[in-house]
Amino acid sequence: MSILNTAQPKPTQVLPYETEDLLDVYTLGRKLGQGDFATTYLCTHNTTGRTYACKSISKKELLCKEDYDDVWKEIQIMQHLSQQPNVVRIHGTYEDSLYVHLVMEFCEGGDLYDRIVKKGHYSEQQAAKLAKNIVEAVQECHSLGVMHRDLKLENLLFDTVEDDANLKIIDFGLSAFYKPGETFSDVFGSPDYMAPEVLHEHYGPEADLWSVGVISYIILSGAPPFWAETEEGTFAQISKGILDFESEPWPTISDSAKDLIRKMLHRNPKKRFTAQQVLCHPWIVDDNIAPNKPLGV
The missing domain is CATH 3.30.200.20 (Phosphorylase Kinase; domain 1)
Known part of the structure; x- marks a missing residue:
């Protein structure tokens, strides 16, 4: 065999053990x-x-x-x-x-994207409960040293068809084990949900919280915070980090909700809210702060 041939042969099995059919x-x-x-x-x-x-x-x-x-x-x-x-x-x-x-x-309730399309409008109170559910899921992953790296509406499934169903994270194909302080450089994820530090190829688990911020913005408004006709344009919007709180329905959304969105979508990952900080925010904790009136109505 040539000493120049350093490529590893393609395996025939993924699992290191035999299985039933x-x-x-x-x-x-x-x-x-x-x-x-x-x-x-x-x-x-x-x-x-x-x-x-x-x-x-x-x-x-x-x-x-x-x-x-x-x-x-x-x-x-x-x-x-x-x-x-x-x-x-x-x-x-x-x-x-x-x-x-x-x-x-099997989560029979479908994904969050389809639920938003079907439901049309959530109330702020419902949006706050969904955000809390998602952040708790991310906190569980991070507590066990796992960064998801591809959080998006389609990767969150409801366990039942009921309105108060629990959300669960799926699809760990891009996920990684990490240690405290460890950073990554590979650019993974879906463009609309990528944190700015991912684009700069130097990131850690804080990038997951950015994605949750994007998801929360979409639940509240029905549109992503950073979007353009091209992927390059979307990345440029993410790098600028300018949030639109002027278009409908944002004028009718509480200041507390906007405050939390800003803190989850802080461009500096070191200043971005952690999962624990999100879970302690008044918009998440106090049912009386988030109105129960459907948004956009």
Whole structure:
């Protein structure tokens, strides 16, 4: 073998252990979602009849050892967080020659994006409860040394169809374990939700709180705080960090809500609110501050 050939061979397995055949344990049902590398199905346990979600990752899309390692890391992170109430729980992993399957808790309430579209308008009080739910979920992840890195409306699922359903974080494909003080340089995430320090390739877990600030802004107003026709334009808006509190419905939104949004979307990550500070903010804590009238009505 040539000493110049330093490329690592592509593995054949993601999991470092053998598994049963998925279809010996579960029956696959309707498709729940489709991504670039994976398809998620409803599945039913053949013995108990309980329903779950099965994320099937195509191995033909895994082009190198790093891709295989990334899938294994996603599984390890989900297992690490499996006891957290605001994180979708993983129930099993399976692998065959074509796919890696992650069997997870099924959240029948759909994602936050679809709920906002369907509902139309939340009240400030409802928005505050959602923000609290999301921040608690992020705090759970950070307390166990996990940074999500791709928080967005589509990665937050309601566990039931009820109005007071609990939100849970999904999709840890871009997530990372981190240690206090550790910084990252890889640019990951969805453009509208990226923190300025991510664009500058020097960031830590504070970037997740920026994403929650973006999500909270959208819940309140129905539009992202930083947006342009192009990705480059969006990044320029994020770098400027100028918030629009003049357009509707912002004039009718409480000063307390705007104060918290500003503190979550502070351009300096060291001055940005932590999860604990958000949870102690009056808009989150005091039900009497956030009005219960639907916004935009």
